[in-house]
Amino acid sequence: MTQVRTRFAPSPTGMMHLGNARAGLFSWAYARHHGGQFILRIEDTDLERSTEAAIKVILDSMAWLGLDYDEGPIRQTARLDRYRAVLDEMLADGRAYKCYASREELEALREEQRARGLKPRYDGRWRPENAQGKAIPEGVKPVIRFRNPDNGDVSWTDLVKGEISISNTELDDLVIARADFVPTYNFAVVVDDLDMAITHVVRGDDHVNNTPRQINIYRALKAPVPQFAHLPTILGPDGEKLSKRHGAVSVMQYPADGYLPEALFNYLARLGWSHGDAEKFPREKFLEWFDLAQVSRSAAQFDQAKLAWLNHEYIKEADNDRLAGLVAPLIEALGGKLEGAPDLARVVALVKDRAHTLHDIANAALLFYANGKADPALLAQHVTDAVKPALATLREKLGAVAWEKPAIAAAVKETLTQHGLKMPQLAMPVRALVAGQTQTPSLDAVLELFGRERVLSALGTSL
RNA sequence: GUCCCCUUCGUCUAGAGGCCUAGGACAUUACCCUUUCACGGUAAGUACGCGGGUUCGAAUCCCGCAGGGGACGCCA
Numbered sequence: 001m002t003q004v005r006t007r008f009a010p011s012p013t014g015m016m017h018l019g020n021a022r023a024g025l026f027s028w029a030y031a032r033h034h035g036g037q038f039i040l041r042i043e044d045t046d047l048e049r050s051t052e053a054a055i056k057v058i059l060d061s062m063a064w065l066g067l068d069y070d071e072g073p074i075r076q077t078a079r080l081d082r083y084r085a086v087l088d089e090m091l092a093d094g095r096a097y098k099c100y101a102s103r104e105e106l107e108a109l110r111e112e113q114r115a116r117g118l119k120p121r122y123d124g125r126w127r128p129e130n131a132q133g134k135a136i137p138e139g140v141k142p143v144i145r146f147r148n149p150d151n152g153d154v155s156w157t158d159l160v161k162g163e164i165s166i167s168n169t170e171l172d173d174l175v176i177a178r179a180d181f182v183p184t185y186n187f188a189v190v191v192d193d194l195d196m197a198i199t200h201v202v203r204g205d206d207h208v209n210n211t212p213r214q215i216n217i218y219r220a221l222k223a224p225v226p227q228f229a230h231l232p233t234i235l236g237p238d239g240e241k242l243s244k245r246h247g248a249v250s251v252m253q254y255p256a257d258g259y260l261p262e263a264l265f266n267y268l269a270r271l272g273w274s275h276g277d278a279e280k281f282p283r284e285k286f287l288e289w290f291d292l293a294q295v296s297r298s299a300a301q302f303d304q305a306k307l308a309w310l311n312h313e314y315i316k317e318a319d320n321d322r323l324a325g326l327v328a329p330l331i332e333a334l335g336g337k338l339e340g341a342p343d344l345a346r347v348v349a350l351v352k353d354r355a356h357t358l359h360d361i362a363n364a365a366l367l368f369y370a371n372g373k374a375d376p377a378l379l380a381q382h383v384t385d386a387v388k389p390a391l392a393t394l395r396e397k398l399g400a401v402a403w404e405k406p407a408i409a410a411a412v413k414e415t416l417t418q419h420g421l422k423m424p425q426l427a428m429p430v431r432a433l434v435a436g437q438t439q440t441p442s443l444d445a446v447l448e449l450f451g452r453e454r455v456l457s458a459l460g461t462s463l
Numbered sequence: 464g465u466c467c468c469c470u471u472c473g474u475c476u477a478g479a480g481g482c483c484u485a486g487g488a489c490a491u492u493a494c495c496c497u498u499u500c501a502c503g504g505u506a507a508g509u510a511c512g513c514g515g516g517u518u519c520g521a522a523u524c525c526c527g528c529a530g531g532g533g534a535c536g537c538c539a
Contacts, residue, residue: 011539046538103537110535119465120535143537161468170466170535178537185539209467209534232469233532239474241532267475270488274476277487296476298469299532306475306489316502354501364501412498423498431499439500 004036006200008062008069009189011043012054015250016061018302019204019234019242022268026231027202028067029269029290039196040072045188047077061251064261065268066283071196076188079195083183086191086221087144087176095220096176098142099126121172141179146187146217148173154212159200159229159292166212174213186210190217198226202292205230229292232272233299242302258330258357260318263311272300280313308356315352315361320345323352323361330362336369342449350441350449367435368449374436382429382438383462390419390426391433395459403452409444434458 008024010016031038040062044050059073090096099122101109110120124130127147148171155165176187183191193201208230218225236242254264265283273296275281275289315323324344331338338344344365351364383391397411416426431438431446434455440446447455 009539013539043539049538099537106536114464114535117464121465158468164467166467172535175537180537182537184537189539205468206533207539210539212467230468235532237474239531271475274487276477279475279488300476301474303474303489309489312502351501353503427498437499441499441501443498 002199004031004034004200005039005196005198006031006036006202007039007041007072007193007196007198008067009041009043009192009203010058011046012051012058013046013049014054016054016058016252017242017250018268021061021065021251022234022271023202023204023231024062024067025065025265025268026229026273026290026292026295027200028069029287030200030202030229030292032287033290036199037070038068039074039198040069041192041196042073042075043185043188045076045182045185047182050077057250057252064252064255065265066261074192074196076183076192079188079192080182082195083177083188083191084181087181087183087187090146090220091144094128094147096144096146097126097128097131099145099173099175100137100140100142101126102137102140119170122174124173127173143175143179144177144181145173146176146213146220148213148216154215156211156215156225156228158208159202159227160232160295161205161208161230161297164208164211166209168212168216171213171216176217186213187217190214190221190223193226194218194221194223200227200229202229202231205232229295231295232297234271235299235301237302237304239301258359258361259307259311260314260358263307263314266314267307267310271302272296280310312356315355315358318352320349320352323348323358326358327361327365330359331365331369334362334366336362336366338369342368342451346449350445364441367437367440370436374432378432378438379429379462382432384429387419387421387425387429388462390415390421391429391459391462393418394426394430395456398447398452398459399456403448405444405448408447412443429462430459433462
């Protein structure tokens with residue numbers, strides 16, 4: 001069997017959302033699983049709507065998710081000469097022809113067909129045999145249409161959906177080049193996939209209906225038809241299709257929201273694909289297991305909560321220095337000051353188990369980097385006259401003890417016994433005094449990280 | 464409207480005729496742990512869209528219906 005070659009071919013006309021990313025991920029994974037090649041192609045033939053900014057977002061998103069490509073990015077606009085050459089060949093022998101019907105004329109035709117309950121289709125009025133002797137209208141720049149076969153069926157075995165068959169009578173002569181000679185999607189995609197020797201076209205299932213038209217073009221070009229795999233749609237959290245105004249979020253929003261790339265990668269991989277009961281798996285396992293046959297055939301709804309759970313799982317096992325680097329700017333954005341404060345990697349190690357996003361880590365870590373001044377009401381509530389003697393005892397013990405968690409814990413315990421108190425009775429006021437809040441990780445760990453100097457001085461203010 | 468595709472717990476899914484009184488995960492609820500908030504642990508509830516077949520036996524095969532999605536552009 002020849003080398004597997006797949007591609008991801010987004011159009012830079014909007015944002016790169018999860019649906020696009022998932023299509024890229026599966027296409028990439030299929031190539032990698034088979035030791036093949038993966039090509040990135042930018043479908044920018046829609047000159048009106050394509051933007052450089054959108055191309056950058058595509059490249060950034062792929063880099064963040066770790067989807068590497070062997071060739072590209074190849075822009076369709078760089079290949080216009082090639083499309084024109086193919087167009088000329090097809091025009092020369094009647095596989096394609098010029099159509100002078102105006103947009104208004106076509107719109108009227110569609111209206112009329114719809115009114116009669118028919119599927120709107122071009123009626124072939126400028127096919128060579130129908131155009132005999134017909135006057136070419138003044139000032140109309142023609143489009144080029146593909147001469148679709150009139151009879152028979154087009155069928156293929158979709159690697160995800162199975163057998164699909166459509167009658168040629170359902171199809172019409174589609175426009176393959178606009179009046180300005182720029183090819184349309186259905187034509188450019190065929191020429192490209194052909195020239196780039198794509199063996200497996202893995203894409204969203206909104207293209208299922210385009211596939212028979214494309215197969216007809218492959219045949220007209222006497223070219224081998226690749227295998228097709230149509231991935232089910234990803235729906236938003238509300239079950240609606242992802243779209244700009246309906247909850248579609250750019251892939252690059254996820255790093256901004258504090259998600260790790262391995263978490264989104266894993267989530268996307270598992271959405272609409274499964275390998276037995278496997279839920280959490282590294283990319284190596286995914287590449288080893290991935291197969292189109294396990295892709296589900298129905299649309300899948302995005303679930304924020306499950307992504308958050310995976311992110312939590314990956315945060316727990318992530319390297320502390322790496323997390324510290326990611327979280328540092330977030331803490332500063334919250335007004336925290338990193339200089340002269342406890343080492344961030346150690347703080348991260350203490351708080352990351354409870355975090356679902358990097359922002360959760362930043363918020364939990366902030367107490368070590370804020371000014372630590374407690375609300376007077378909070379102090380009044382916890383630092384009562386009844387506990388002050390105990391606080392004094394604790395301060396004295398902590399002044400003498402080795403500054404390590406076990407010794408600090410022992411000092412706390414002794415103080416408790418000595419004053420006949422329960423843990424919360426002492427821990428709460430200490431937290432309020434030292435950290436400025438009563439919700440913190442375990443007391444001994446917090447005190448250790450704050451350092452003796454800060455702890456003694458904070459306890460001193462209460463006496 | 465016409466054509467194409469899809470349909471298992473709230474969500475993602477396992478399931479390819481008997482292993483299914485339908486399994487896992489997230490979420491939910493309860494309990495446990497506990498030094499607050501969490502984390503963690505244990506447990507529970509919840510699903511084969513509907514109707515007909517085929518078969519000794521159907522979530523699994525066939526037909527119909529309903530619902531959902533997609534396409535019908537000089538967008539991709």
